[in-house]
Amino acid sequence: MANYYKMSVSELEAERDRLEAKMMASNDTAEIELLSQDIEGIEDIFSERDPMAED
Numbered sequence: 001m002a003n004y005y006k007m008s009v010s011e012l013e014a015e016r017d018r019l020e021a022k023m024m025a026s027n028d029t030a031e032i033e034l035l036s037q038d039i040e041g042i043e044d045i046f047s048e049r050d051p052m053a054e055d
Contacts, residue, residue, distance in 0.1 A: 004042055
């Protein structure tokens with residue numbers, strides 16, 4: 001897992017998009033779960049950085 005806390009907002013958005021695309025293309029339940037957790041972690045960082053941001 002990348003160190004998401006060191007990434008800029010644009011890097012995080014790109015990583016989230018990449019992970020979402022990978023998740024949509026996967027047929028492996030375990031991989032989908034791991035990717036989902038990474039995406040959730042990125043969303044948490046967005047919330048921490050800007051608690052007023054819309055989902």
